[in-house]
Amino acid sequence: MIRNTIRKIQSLPLWVRIVCALLTVILLCTAFFFFGKRFGARIENIVNEEVVLSTDKDPKWNAPDYVKYEPIVKNEYSRPGTYLSEINGIVVHYVANPGTTAEQNRSYFNGLAVSKETWASSHFLIGLEGEVLQLMPLDEIAYCSNSRNDDTVSIECCHPEADGKFNDETYKSLVRLLCDLCREYDLDPLTQIIRHYDVTGKLCPLWFVEHEDDWKALLTDVAAEMTEYEAGES
Numbered sequence: 047m048i049r050n051t052i053r054k055i056q057s058l059p060l061w062v063r064i065v066c067a068l069l070t071v072i073l074l075c076t077a078f079f080f081f082g083k084r085f086g087a088r089i090e091n092i093v094n095e096e097v098v099l100s101t102d103k104d105p106k107w108n109a110p111d112y113v114k115y116e117p118i119v120k121n122e123y124s125r126p127g128t129y130l131s132e133i134n135g136i137v138v139h140y141v142a143n144p145g146t147t148a149e150q151n152r153s154y155f156n157g158l159a160v161s162k163e164t165w166a167s168s169h170f171l172i173g174l175e176g177e178v179l180q181l182m183p184l185d186e187i188a189y190c191s192n193s194r195n196d197d198t199v200s201i202e203c204c205h206p207e208a209d210g211k212f213n214d215e216t217y218k219s220l221v222r223l224l225c226d227l228c229r230e231y232d233l234d235p236l237t238q239i240i241r242h243y244d245v246t247g248k249l250c251p252l253w254f255v256e257h258e259d260d261w262k263a264l265l266t267d268v269a270a271e272m273t274e275y276e277a278g279e280s
Protein backbone atom coordinates (compact mmCIF):
# COMPACT_ATOMS: atom_id res chain seq x y z
CA MET A 47 0.00 0.00 0.00
CA ILE A 48 2.73 2.45 1.04
CA ARG A 49 4.92 1.26 -1.85
CA ASN A 50 2.05 1.80 -4.27
CA THR A 51 1.50 5.31 -2.97
CA ILE A 52 5.23 6.08 -3.28
CA ARG A 53 5.22 4.71 -6.83
CA LYS A 54 2.20 6.83 -7.72
CA ILE A 55 3.88 9.94 -6.28
CA GLN A 56 7.07 9.14 -8.20
CA SER A 57 5.07 8.84 -11.42
CA LEU A 58 3.71 12.36 -11.00
CA PRO A 59 5.40 15.14 -12.97
CA LEU A 60 8.19 16.93 -11.11
CA TRP A 61 6.36 20.28 -10.99
CA VAL A 62 3.32 18.63 -9.28
CA ARG A 63 5.59 17.05 -6.66
CA ILE A 64 7.26 20.43 -5.97
CA VAL A 65 3.89 22.19 -5.60
CA CYS A 66 2.64 19.46 -3.20
CA ALA A 67 5.81 19.71 -1.11
CA LEU A 68 5.47 23.50 -0.94
CA LEU A 69 1.81 23.26 0.07
CA THR A 70 2.70 20.77 2.83
CA VAL A 71 5.40 23.10 4.17
CA ILE A 72 3.00 26.09 4.14
CA LEU A 73 0.33 24.02 5.92
CA LEU A 74 2.77 22.90 8.64
CA CYS A 75 4.09 26.44 9.15
CA THR A 76 0.54 27.80 9.51
CA ALA A 77 -0.34 25.10 12.07
CA PHE A 78 2.82 25.79 14.11
CA PHE A 79 2.19 29.53 14.00
CA PHE A 80 -1.46 29.18 15.07
CA PHE A 81 -0.94 26.72 17.93
CA GLY A 82 2.29 28.40 19.05
CA LYS A 83 0.49 31.73 19.28
CA ARG A 84 -2.34 30.23 21.32
CA PHE A 85 0.10 28.56 23.69
CA GLY A 86 2.09 31.79 24.00
CA ALA A 87 -1.10 33.72 24.77
CA ARG A 88 -1.87 31.37 27.65
CA ILE A 89 1.54 31.98 29.23
CA GLU A 90 1.19 35.71 28.59
CA ASN A 91 -2.16 35.72 30.38
CA ILE A 92 -0.59 34.20 33.46
CA VAL A 93 2.28 36.70 33.46
CA ASN A 94 0.02 39.66 32.67
CA GLU A 95 -2.16 38.88 35.69
CA GLU A 96 0.59 40.71 37.56
CA VAL A 97 -0.29 44.00 35.96
CA VAL A 98 -4.00 43.52 35.36
CA LEU A 99 -5.22 45.06 38.56
CA SER A 100 -8.84 44.74 39.48
CA THR A 101 -10.69 47.64 41.02
CA ASP A 102 -13.51 45.35 42.17
CA LYS A 103 -14.02 44.30 45.74
CA ASP A 104 -14.11 40.74 46.93
CA PRO A 105 -17.86 40.09 47.30
CA LYS A 106 -17.15 37.41 49.94
CA TRP A 107 -16.85 40.01 52.70
CA ASN A 108 -17.68 43.59 53.48
CA ALA A 109 -14.27 44.81 52.27
CA PRO A 110 -13.35 48.36 53.31
CA ASP A 111 -12.22 50.87 50.65
CA TYR A 112 -8.56 50.83 51.68
CA VAL A 113 -8.28 47.14 50.66
CA LYS A 114 -7.08 46.83 47.05
CA TYR A 115 -8.41 43.61 45.56
CA GLU A 116 -5.71 42.24 43.24
CA PRO A 117 -6.37 38.50 42.97
CA ILE A 118 -3.52 36.26 41.88
CA VAL A 119 -4.08 33.71 39.14
CA LYS A 120 -5.62 30.38 40.19
CA ASN A 121 -2.95 27.69 40.28
CA GLU A 122 -1.96 24.76 42.44
CA TYR A 123 1.14 26.49 43.90
CA SER A 124 -0.38 29.63 45.40
CA ARG A 125 -4.13 29.72 44.84
CA PRO A 126 -5.58 26.23 44.62
CA GLY A 127 -9.20 27.44 44.75
CA THR A 128 -10.01 25.09 47.63
CA TYR A 129 -12.67 26.40 49.99
CA LEU A 130 -11.95 27.31 53.61
CA SER A 131 -13.89 25.09 56.01
CA GLU A 132 -14.68 28.11 58.24
CA ILE A 133 -12.85 31.11 59.65
CA ASN A 134 -11.74 30.57 63.24
CA GLY A 135 -8.81 32.93 63.36
CA ILE A 136 -6.34 35.25 61.69
CA VAL A 137 -2.64 34.44 61.36
CA VAL A 138 -0.05 37.24 61.18
CA HIS A 139 3.21 36.73 59.26
CA TYR A 140 6.23 38.75 58.09
CA VAL A 141 7.56 38.38 54.54
CA ALA A 142 11.14 37.69 55.75
CA ASN A 143 12.50 39.67 52.81
CA PRO A 144 13.53 43.10 54.15
CA GLY A 145 12.72 46.18 52.06
CA THR A 146 10.50 44.37 49.53
CA THR A 147 7.18 45.94 48.59
CA ALA A 148 3.69 44.45 48.74
CA GLU A 149 3.56 44.41 44.92
CA GLN A 150 6.86 42.55 44.70
CA ASN A 151 5.62 39.91 47.11
CA ARG A 152 2.34 39.67 45.22
CA SER A 153 4.28 39.15 41.99
CA TYR A 154 6.27 36.40 43.65
CA PHE A 155 3.12 34.54 44.76
CA ASN A 156 1.50 35.06 41.36
CA GLY A 157 4.64 33.92 39.55
CA LEU A 158 4.62 30.57 41.37
CA ALA A 159 2.01 29.53 38.79
CA VAL A 160 4.87 29.53 36.28
CA SER A 161 8.03 29.03 38.39
CA LYS A 162 6.43 26.20 40.43
CA GLU A 163 9.28 26.51 42.93
CA THR A 164 7.22 26.15 46.09
CA TRP A 165 3.75 26.37 47.59
CA ALA A 166 3.12 29.77 49.21
CA SER A 167 0.62 32.64 49.37
CA SER A 168 -1.49 34.71 51.73
CA HIS A 169 -4.89 36.37 51.70
CA PHE A 170 -3.46 39.82 52.41
CA LEU A 171 -0.19 41.68 51.98
CA ILE A 172 0.50 44.91 53.85
CA GLY A 173 3.20 47.09 52.29
CA LEU A 174 5.76 49.55 53.63
CA GLU A 175 3.47 52.49 52.90
CA GLY A 176 0.57 50.86 54.66
CA GLU A 177 -1.11 49.71 51.43
CA VAL A 178 -3.28 46.62 51.80
CA LEU A 179 -3.58 44.12 48.94
CA GLN A 180 -6.05 41.23 48.96
CA LEU A 181 -4.81 38.35 46.83
CA MET A 182 -7.76 35.97 46.75
CA PRO A 183 -11.39 35.74 47.89
CA LEU A 184 -11.88 35.12 51.59
CA ASP A 185 -13.64 31.80 51.04
CA GLU A 186 -10.51 30.20 49.53
CA ILE A 187 -7.49 28.80 51.33
CA ALA A 188 -4.02 30.33 51.09
CA TYR A 189 -0.77 28.39 51.57
CA CYS A 190 0.63 30.24 54.55
CA SER A 191 -0.17 28.77 57.95
CA ASN A 192 0.39 25.01 57.66
CA SER A 193 -2.19 23.02 59.65
CA ARG A 194 -4.32 26.17 60.07
CA ASN A 195 -4.56 26.89 56.32
CA ASP A 196 -8.09 25.57 56.11
CA ASP A 197 -9.69 27.62 58.90
CA THR A 198 -7.80 30.91 59.07
CA VAL A 199 -7.19 34.09 57.11
CA SER A 200 -3.53 35.03 56.67
CA ILE A 201 -1.81 38.42 56.56
CA GLU A 202 1.78 38.87 55.37
CA CYS A 203 3.47 42.14 56.37
CA CYS A 204 6.44 43.86 54.72
CA HIS A 205 9.24 45.24 56.90
CA PRO A 206 12.22 47.51 56.20
CA GLU A 207 14.93 45.65 58.13
CA ALA A 208 16.00 42.07 58.84
CA ASP A 209 14.79 42.32 62.45
CA GLY A 210 11.24 42.12 61.09
CA LYS A 211 9.93 45.18 62.91
CA PHE A 212 6.96 46.75 61.10
CA ASN A 213 7.14 50.50 60.41
CA ASP A 214 4.34 52.78 61.63
CA GLU A 215 2.40 52.74 58.33
CA THR A 216 2.41 48.95 58.11
CA TYR A 217 1.53 48.61 61.80
CA LYS A 218 -1.41 51.04 61.57
CA SER A 219 -2.85 49.23 58.53
CA LEU A 220 -2.39 45.89 60.26
CA VAL A 221 -4.35 47.06 63.32
CA ARG A 222 -7.08 48.44 61.08
CA LEU A 223 -7.34 45.30 58.95
CA LEU A 224 -7.32 43.00 61.98
CA CYS A 225 -10.10 45.10 63.53
CA ASP A 226 -12.22 44.92 60.36
CA LEU A 227 -11.70 41.17 59.97
CA CYS A 228 -12.52 40.46 63.62
CA ARG A 229 -15.74 42.44 63.25
CA GLU A 230 -16.61 40.69 59.98
CA TYR A 231 -16.08 37.17 61.31
CA ASP A 232 -16.99 37.82 64.94
CA LEU A 233 -13.54 36.92 66.25
CA ASP A 234 -12.01 37.71 69.64
CA PRO A 235 -8.83 39.74 68.97
CA LEU A 236 -7.15 38.57 72.17
CA THR A 237 -7.48 34.84 71.48
CA GLN A 238 -8.20 34.38 67.77
CA ILE A 239 -5.44 36.50 66.29
CA ILE A 240 -2.31 34.36 66.32
CA ARG A 241 1.24 34.31 64.98
CA HIS A 242 2.57 31.75 62.52
CA TYR A 243 4.85 30.91 65.46
CA ASP A 244 1.82 29.77 67.48
CA VAL A 245 1.00 27.19 64.79
CA THR A 246 4.40 25.66 64.00
CA GLY A 247 7.01 27.32 66.22
CA LYS A 248 8.48 29.06 63.13
CA LEU A 249 10.11 32.42 63.96
CA CYS A 250 7.38 34.33 62.13
CA PRO A 251 6.59 37.20 62.48
CA LEU A 252 10.14 37.47 63.83
CA TRP A 253 9.85 40.76 65.75
CA PHE A 254 6.67 39.66 67.51
CA VAL A 255 8.17 36.28 68.42
CA GLU A 256 11.22 37.94 69.96
CA HIS A 257 9.18 40.74 71.57
CA GLU A 258 6.25 39.11 73.31
CA ASP A 259 5.19 42.41 74.94
CA ASP A 260 4.86 44.07 71.54
CA TRP A 261 2.69 41.18 70.37
CA LYS A 262 0.38 41.61 73.37
CA ALA A 263 0.33 45.37 72.72
CA LEU A 264 -0.74 44.73 69.11
CA LEU A 265 -3.67 42.58 70.24
CA THR A 266 -4.66 45.22 72.79
CA ASP A 267 -4.47 47.91 70.10
CA VAL A 268 -6.84 45.89 67.90
CA ALA A 269 -9.27 45.35 70.79
CA ALA A 270 -9.16 49.10 71.56
CA GLU A 271 -9.82 49.98 67.90
CA MET A 272 -12.82 47.63 67.89
CA THR A 273 -14.22 49.22 71.05
CA GLU A 274 -13.68 52.66 69.54
CA TYR A 275 -15.42 51.64 66.33
CA GLU A 276 -18.40 50.22 68.16
CA ALA A 277 -18.64 53.35 70.35
CA GLY A 278 -18.62 55.47 67.17
CA GLU A 279 -21.42 53.37 65.69
CA SER A 280 -23.78 53.63 68.66
Ligand SMILES: [Zn+2]
Nearest residue numbers: 139140242250
Ligand atom coordinates in the same frame (compact mmCIF):
# COMPACT_ATOMS: atom_id res chain seq x y z
ZN1 LIG B 1 4.80 32.98 58.43
